[in-house]
Amino acid sequence: MVTCDKYESVVSELNQTLEREREAQQLLHQQSDKLREITKRLDEEEYRRAHQENKLKETIQVPLAVD
Secondary structure (H helix, E strand, C coil), rough: CCCHHHHHHHHHHHHHHHHHHHHHHHHHHHHHHHHHHHHHHHHHHHHHHHHHHHHHCCCCCCCCCCC
């Protein structure tokens, strides 16, 4: 038979463990959000640079008018 004190001790330990798990999940969620934001910003920058590079290529390919 389990004593009342032992039962309360186990319940307290389980509650503390559960709280740490919740905190860990919350941190993982925050990190995941940050990673998504960074990935989005990198994708946008990559698109911007590719677009800029294409514009430069088009500019270079335009023949110069000779008078």
